[in-house]
Amino acid sequence: MSYRTEDIAYVQPAQSAANTPAAQQRTTADFRALDAAHHIHPFSDMGALNRSGSRVIVKAHGVYLWDSDGNKIIDGMAGLWCVNVGYGRKELADAAYRQMQELPYYNTFFKTTHPPIIELSALLAELAPEPFNHFFYCNSGSEGNDTVLRIVHQYWATQRRHSKKIVIARRNGYHGSTIAGATLGGMGYMHEQMPSKVENIVHIDQPYFFGEAESGQTPEEFALARAQQLEAKILEFGAENVAAFIGEPFQGAGGVIFPASTYWPEIQRICRKYDVLLVADEVIGGFGRTGEWFAHQHFGFEPDLITLAKGLTSGYVPMGAVGLHDRIATAIIDNGEFNHGLTYSGHPVAAAVAVANLRLLRDEKIVERVKTDTGPYFQKKLRETFANHPVVGEIAGAGLVAGVQLAEQPASRKRFANGGDVGTLCRDFCFNGNLIMRATGDRMLLSPPLVISREEIDEIVAKAKKAVDATARQLGLL
Numbered sequence: 097m098s099y100r101t102e103d104i105a106y107v108q109p110a111q112s113a114a115n116t117p118a119a120q121q122r123t124t125a126d127f128r129a130l131d132a133a134h135h136i137h138p139f140s141d142m143g144a145l146n147r148s149g150s151r152v153i154v155k156a157h158g159v160y161l162w163d164s165d166g167n168k169i170i171d172g173m174a175g176l177w178c179v180n181v182g183y184g185r186k187e188l189a190d191a192a193y194r195q196m197q198e199l200p201y202y203n204t205f206f207k208t209t210h211p212p213i214i215e216l217s218a219l220l221a222e223l224a225p226e227p228f229n230h231f232f233y234c235n236s237g238s239e240g241n242d243t244v245l246r247i248v249h250q251y252w253a254t255q256r257r258h259s260k261k262i263v264i265a266r267r268n269g270y271h272g273s274t275i276a277g278a279t280l281g282g283m284g285y286m287h288e289q290m291p292s293k294v295e296n297i298v299h300i301d302q303p304y305f306f307g308e309a310e311s312g313q314t315p316e317e318f319a320l321a322r323a324q325q326l327e328a329k330i331l332e333f334g335a336e337n338v339a340a341f342i343g344e345p346f347q348g349a350g351g352v353i354f355p356a357s358t359y360w361p362e363i364q365r366i367c368r369k370y371d372v373l374l375v376a377d378e379v380i381g382g383f384g385r386t387g388e389w390f391a392h393q394h395f396g397f398e399p400d401l402i403t404l405a406k407g408l409t410s411g412y413v414p415m416g417a418v419g420l421h422d423r424i425a426t427a428i429i430d431n432g433e434f435n436h437g438l439t440y441s442g443h444p445v446a447a448a449v450a451v452a453n454l455r456l457l458r459d460e461k462i463v464e465r466v467k468t469d470t471g472p473y474f475q476k477k478l479r480e481t482f483a484n485h486p487v488v489g490e491i492a493g494a495g496l497v498a499g500v501q502l503a504e505q506p507a508s509r510k511r512f513a514n515g516g517d518v519g520t521l522c523r524d525f526c527f528n529g530n531l532i533m534r535a536t537g538d539r540m541l542l543s544p545p546l547v548i549s550r551e552e553i554d555e556i557v558a559k560a561k562k563a564v565d566a567t568a569r570q571l572g573l574l
């Protein structure tokens with residue numbers, strides 16, 4: 097079936113929850129006052145936010161959001177990298193509504209199961225690469241990575257290799273914000289605020305060519321050297337003590353950092369050589385972002401475990417999962433009780449929404465379209481638009497995800513001394529221009545819904561160009 101925007105069945109905005117009578121009567125000022133009075137936002141300086149006031153998003157449709165002042169905003173980030181099928185799809189709303197009436201909740205502990213989670217597991221096994229046939233469920237990417245640690249530990253216990261405990265991750269990686277997720281992640285500012293960390297987690301450097309390569313190194317040489325830090329780290333602790341390596345195929349929150357092609361094959365070679373499990377955190381990369389169903393397919397490697405969340409339900413309801421390679425699943429299945437689970441593991445409503453979501457991605461050929469049409473178009477358009485721009489150092493990405501590196505001297509890879517401020521400045525120009533584009537330090541990020549059309553891509557890129565131009569002008573560089 098070919099994909100036509102006019103065929104999409106959308107929910108009627110009038111039925112959406114934001115339009116309850118009480119919500120309709122509140123002004124933006126009312127919303128802000130109540131929000132400031134009672135709501136603590138994630139990753140926010142609440143004092144500063146309450147003084148400036150939040151933007152209140154009241155509805156969404158396709159790739160657009162509307163705020164409480166009636167501004168129409170194009171969402172270049174698919175929410176938080178998750179709304180892969182776009183906003184307002186009736187199939188997902190119907191699936192949730194039907195499932196809530198049929199069986200709103202039942203657990204999957206104590207020898208029970210239910211149809212939605214059975215359907216979802218079978219569908220994931222069909223869509224994931226061949227060796228992934230078993231899935232464990234949770235509610236988020238962070239919980240997925242907690243689960244990964246539990247599975248890795250249990251796996252080595254089943255192999256009677258109890259000394260294998262150390263997990264190697266990367267600086268500037270992002271694996272969520274539970275204690276385990278944030279310990280795995282390499283974000284120093286998060287580590288600073290943690291009461292304690294999970295034991296036996298160590299870090300190597302990231303494959304961030306623009307920011308960290310020596311002059312004279314090619315991207316391929318640099319990526320290979322960064323991968324080889326894994327081997328050095330394994331040897332430092334002894335392979336008999338190292339359980340797993342975890343990485344995002346491309347770093348998302350860290351700035352959409354795409355390693356050169358030499359990176360993942362070398363990581364895989366090292367993991368196999370020293371019998372270290374390879375975990376791909378596919379929370380952003382999964383479900384079509386790069387044009388492949390999973391980002392490890394884009395980079396051509398085969399992990400032992402994959403962490404899933406975000407695009408699994410397109411963010412309509414929370415759900416996370418871990419996919420187990422057959423060789424890991426077999427060991428877990430045949431070796432007694434696995435002492436891990438969450439009240440909402442395999443929640444029936446989330447599962448029903450995930451099934452509806454994955455069917456849309458498959459049957460409307462949305463992932464294929466990212467690979468053959470909108471992805472290449474988006475990448476080309478960005479590269480053409482920012483070629484030789486005075487403050488753009490590189491465009492990284494594939495499919496419908498991209499990082500735009502801001503730099504003081506692009507040619508020599510000289511970054512701004514106050515890169516974070518420059519990124520924030522640029523992000524604020526985007527915001528004022530009704531484009532949602534995120535900044536991580538001095539990199540501007542884009543990750544729009546996968547249903548975006550070419551015209552909508554043009555709109556995003558034009559608005560991004562305006563914001564980057566305004567940033568350069570403010571800095572006196574244009």
Ligand SMILES: *Cc1c(COP(=O)(O)O)cnc(C)c1O
Binds near residue numbers: 236239271272349
């Ligand atoms: C968002 C993210 C997570 C955490 O997922 P949550 O649902 O926020 O807990 C983990 N890993 C990656 C790569 C992510 O981007």
